[in-house]
Structure formats: C-alpha cells, structure tokens
Amino acid sequence: MNVLLVSQYFHPEPFLVNDLVRGLIERGHQVTVLTGMPNYPEGRRYPGYGWFRPARETFAGASVLRVPIVTRGRGQGMRLIINYASFVLSASLLGWLRARGRHDAVLVFEPSPITVGLPALWLARRWRAPVLLWVQDLWPDTLAAVGQGRLVRAIGSGIARFVHNRCAALLTQSMAFEQPLRAQGVAAQRIVYLPNWAEAHHLEAAPARAEGDPLARWKGFRIVFAGTLGTAQSFETILDAAAQLGVNAGVQWLILGDGSMRGWIETQIATRDLGECVFLLGRQPESSMPAYFAAADALLVSLRPAPVFAMTVPRKVQSYLAAGRPIVAALDGAGAQVIEQAAAGRCVPAGDAAALAAAVRELSRCSPQQRAQMGERARAYYLANFDRAVLLDRLEQRLNQTVSEYDASDGSRR
Secondary structure: OEEEEEOOOOOOOOOOHHHHHHHHHHOOOEEEEEEEOOOOOOOOOOOOOOOOOOOEEEEOOEEEEEEOOOOOOOOOHHHHHHHHHHHHHHHHHHHHHHOOOOOOEEEEEEOOOHHHHHHHHHHHHHHOOOEEEEEOOOOOHHHHHOOOOHHHHHHHHHHHHHHHOOOOEEEEOOHHHHHHHHHOOOOHHHEEEOOOOOOHHHHHHOOOOOOOOOOOOOOOEEEEEEOOOOHHHOHHHHHHHHHHHOHHHOEEEEEEOOOOOHHHHHHHHHHOOOOOOEEEEEOOOHHHHHHHHHHOOEEEEEOOOOHHHHOOOOHHHHHHHHHOOOEEEEOOHHHHHHHHHHOOEEEEOOOOHHHHHHHHHHHHHOOHHHHHHHHHHHHHHHHHHOOHHHHHHHHHHHHHHHHHHEEOOOOEEO
16 A cells, blocks of 8 residues: 655654554555654754755655754744644645655644644545544643643634544544544544554563663662653652652652753752752663663653543553553553553552652662562553554554545545
C-alpha cells in the first residue's frame, strides 16, 4: 500500500511517529512523510535545517517531504498558534505540489494540534483516499486543561468536530477517548483502540541495568523523569514533593528533557533551594534513554489534574513499563489504571504533592528485591498489552479494511 503520513513532528524530533514509519516500511508499504522543519521541543530549528531546506530527505526507506513553518519559540501564546497555522498553510499548498504519485490512504499522527488534520483532509481529496487519524491528544478538551481562553477553545472545538467527522477512521491511544469522540458525532464503528508502544531500543536494554551507569555521580535513591517539560506535566507537584522530602531523604530527582517550563523549573530550583536534590539534565538522545532508565531506581510520570488528562495514557508509560523499572505516577484515570493493573509501582492522585512525596519515600524504603519484582511485573504487562508487532498488525488490518471499504466517489464508507 502507498501511504501518505502527515505529521507536524518527525525525526529528528523524538516522537513515536518515527517508529511507526519504520514499522510500515518493514511490512512492505511505501511511505511518504509530509512534515515541517524540526524545532520541537527547544523552539528553534535543528542544526542543518533552514526555512526551506532540506525539502526532501529519506528516513528508514521512507521519502520525507519537509515544508517551512514558523518555529514554536517558547511554545506559548500567539507564537504557538502561528506555528500551528504555518504548518497547515505550507503542508496544504506545498504538499499538493510535492506529494507525487497516487496514495491509497492518508495516515495522520496527531499529538496536539488537531489542525494537522486539515491539510491531510485537503490532500486526500486529490487521490480520493481515506484519512485515518491517530488521536494522541483529545481536542478541544486539551485546550481547557492547559488554560486556553473561551475564544481559542471555541475555535479548537469547531476544528476538532470538522476533522473528526470527516476521517474514515479514528485510532485512539486510550479507550477513554471513545465517549468524547462519540459526543462529537463520530460513529462508534469508526473508532479503533490503538495504544502506543515503546520503541525497540527500550526492549533491548530491559530489564538488566545497562553497562556504564550514566547516573553514577548521583547517590541515594534516583528517580528519573524523562520527556517534555510542559504545563501538562504538573512540575509544581513534582517540585512540591521534592521540597517536602528535602535533602535528608536521600532522594535524587533527575529530570531529562526540555520544553516550555524549563526556565520556570530552573528558577524554582534556585529560589526554593532544591539544587542539592533536583537536577535538570537536559534533553538526551532517544537512543540513550534505556541506559538512563536502567540506572534509575524508579521512573516518574505526572500530569495535571484535568478530565482530559484522566483519559490519557502518557506515552512514557509504555516506555517505562518496557524498561522493567518501578514506576511512581501522579496520575488520574486511564494512565493510573495501567500502572495499577501492572502492579508496577505506586500511583497517587494527580496534583497531590504530599501523596507523591509519601509514595517516593515508601518506594525508596522497599528492598531492592521488592523493586525488582515491580520491574518484572511492569515488563510482563507491557509484553502482554503493548507489543509492537501486535499493534502494528492491528494498524495494518485497519488500513486494509478502511481502504477496501472506502467509496472514493463520495468519500464515504461503502
């Protein structure tokens, strides 16, 4: 099958879409990726990339078409809106000119923003092809959760309904997404559960600790957070918990990643005198994550308390489970349920700093054997529920079914 994959983010940006493309290529499909110039999460273009070049690349056997976009800067306010809008415009115009040949299906990878679906729907008209949207963030609910105003939420709601109701299939990373999508008018038969998986390198390194401990300079109980440093991740909860435990608890909070909240976190560490127990290690290559995970005594995931985040399973949960290490989670809803079902660590309510501090203290006092058992259960749960090959099979089956059922004459299911 010839697939056009539309994503505002792509390699070298650290998203699962990269491994999705590898998986489709491995299975014999032809893939063309339409994406922007990489600038996430730092908000500036990566070395070697400009406004317009390189316009074409190859990745794992796929053809990559890049279009110019305004960088996201600090990832806030009007700059972020312009970033989203610039991709819609560039992808719609230049994608029409550059995406040559016929495509049987258009597959969209959709973490925020939902606007990525607009050029996909427009381009699909060229080949009268179905659009399948892999919903990673649920719009417009996400807008309210991160504090956007009424006008922005209203616009986001209109775009979400427009996109969701014109896709031939919606693939959801959480089963909890189904009801909100149906409330937008999406038919149940067009909604398919497709959770995230962990990239192969996370499985290769687990469950044994990697050679060459990258955290060797930190002693005591080492808890690692890896990922985006954004408003959704509730760093106020993490820092409050760290402050409550203090230096004497022997807990080292090690934060890997970058994002819009980094400056605020640095300021808080300094003003709250947390410099001896909270450390920002910056963004590290994705390939090095297994070594950091293997060296950690526990892995940390958190989200703000909000209804939409209670429906979400953060992608790092699958990577943490695959790493075979204990997990500490300040989550509500679907993400917490996964960790609790796996019996992989400790879960506390989102936003509850006191409970998070208590959970970290309790886990630090467990024996190494007890924590090893949690890690083993995490790994086993991952293999049983999020196996990459099984999920790629499910995606491939849905692609074939959608293409075979799609009536190109009127853009509907047969």
